[in-house]
Amino acid sequence: MGKQKKFTGVVTSDKMQKTVVVKTMHLTRHAKYSKTVKLYNKFKAHDEKGIAKLGDTVSIVETRPLSKDKRFRVEQVIRKAAGSHVPAPEEIV
Numbered sequence: 001m002g003k004q005k006k007f008t009g010v011v012t013s014d015k016m017q018k019t020v021v022v023k024t025m026h027l028t029r030h031a032k033y034s035k036t037v038k039l040y041n042k043f044k045a046h047d048e049k050g051i052a053k054l055g056d057t058v059s060i061v062e063t064r065p066l067s068k069d070k071r072f073r074v075e076q077v078i079r080k081a082a083g084s085h086v087p088a089p090e091e092i093v
Contacts, residue, residue, distance in 0.1 A: 005062040008078065011052050012042065019070060020045050020052045022060050045072040055081025 009024035024041050044067075045052075045060045052058050057079040060072040 006059065006075070007041075007043065007072075008057065008059050009043070011054055011056045011058055011081075014047075014052060014054050018047055018050065020047045020058070020074065022058060022072070022074075043072050044070045045074050046070055047074045052077055053081065057081075 007022070007024045009022040011020045012023045013021040022043050022045050024043065025038055027036050028039055029035070030037050043060060045058070046063070046066050052074050056077050058077050059075040061075045062071060063073045065071055066073075
């Protein structure tokens with residue numbers, strides 16, 4: 001069995017149940033022009049406890065296929081998003 005892939009990224013969607021979409025970024029050098037280019041990937045990750053919210057920085061790790069698109073799970077939340085507290089409807093009054 002090979003080594004599990006680990007990525008760090010930002011949660012861009014948490015609208016699904018037990019699933020978050022994580023956007024990762026890595027830098028690479030363009031072959032012809034030698035310019036540093038940012039490349040982005042989006043992964044669906046399993047979040048059993050629902051702890052990751054929109055804007056959080058999370059660490060994800062590769063796992064067995066959990067669904068058609070889901071191949072990662074949330075390992076830990078590294079940093080919470082600023083202003084991540086969303087007031088409940090009774091708090092707005």
